[in-house]
Amino acid sequence: MIEDYLSLFPGSTREKARFMELAEAVLRQVTDLQAVVAFMNGAFSFAEAEGKQLDLLAESVGLSRADTAAGSKLHGRAVPAVPPGQAGPLGMGRNE
Secondary structure: OHHHHHOOOOHHHHOOHHHHHHHHHHHHHHHHHHHHHHHHHHHOOOOOOOHHHHHHHHHHOOOOHHHHHHOEEEOOEEEOOOOOOOEOHHHOOEOO
């Protein structure tokens, strides 16, 4: 994959060994980061989460198992009630 990116450099640039070594080192980090992001996407997917993983994801957006019984429903999912003037889930914004 790195070679695919390196082949996009013009020929005059590819002749400079130090530049190509630097470009390869940077691209290696980028491709490693892409792999981590792909893994994280699956690890934090609501669609695939189960048990404790689902509890942690729900907690991160302000939901809990207790909310599913007491909260209101929106598209079949529990939504905790936030009193007017209070911060919403994750402390972002106000529900007024």
